[in-house]
Amino acid sequence: MSLIELTDVSKAFFTDRHKTTAKLSLDHVDLNVEEGEFVSLIGPSGCGKTVTLSMMAGFVMPTLGEVRFRGECIEKPGPERGVVFQEYSLLPWLSVMQNVVFALRNSIRAAGGRFDREEAAQRAADALATVGLDDVADMRPNTLSGGMKQRVAIARLLALDSEVFLMDEPFSALDEQTRHALDMSLFELWRERRKTIVFVTHNISEAVLMSSRIVLFSSSPGHVVEQWTLSTETERDPSSRELIELADEIRAHMPLSSRGFATNREMGELLG
């Protein structure tokens, strides 16, 4: 059994209020994620990467097929699956530290645990130190740069210490340098703590630098068309010939066209 299993998953969304037409976003996706993997999902815009991640998070349910975590159907979000989306909002009226503590409190309470404020503050402080934000712990999010806010979101994920990190283009709004620095710290973290990470990105160079596996989706409606497994034994050098060639090979496989409408059969299944 894999840690996360998507079995023959299709997802259609109704496109009108009366639920008479639907658009197919995912088309029979089979995708397993093993414990300790760093899987990057790539593919053209609109191919269903965010929908896939949202299903793993428990925010979106499949129309057909099954999404499982440790063999159990995912029906809602859970503390074992931490999420960072591109514009993951921080609560503006709380300090950086309070934002992290707040997330911890919610997660512990949701899991029926006892919240210990001092212990939570310590975990939050450790997580902020890991991402280099200990000196801004008392500041409000609106006083931070975009990169710092993203690091707060990462710190929150670290403090929660979820088994799985689900990350949707977490660094895409950042400048090259900040992005690279955060990529490297995430990669180190993954190597040290052996988390399971599912990471959505448009940046193929970023994917080849960090992933243990890269999964390419077709254009809309998305399904898995190609996968590449990378050795995790050696150091990753972005200027190495192997990585540059791999990135080129992946770019050559990147689909362009799009269909994106439900077939009659899928519509029938969707509408019952």
Ligand SMILES: Nc1ncnc2c1ncn2[C@@H]1O[C@H](COP(=O)(O)OP(=O)(O)OP(=O)(O)O)[C@@H](O)[C@H]1O
């Ligand atoms: N809640 C929703 N209601 C209706 N359609 C949706 C919804 N969420 C996603 N879709 C549609 O599903 C398709 C896949 O969307 P998704 O956001 O997963 O794409 P993506 O691969 O993440 O694209 P991008 O790279 O641009 O972020 C799109 O056509 C989108 O319009």
Ligand SMILES: [Mg+2]
């Ligand atoms: Mg997306």
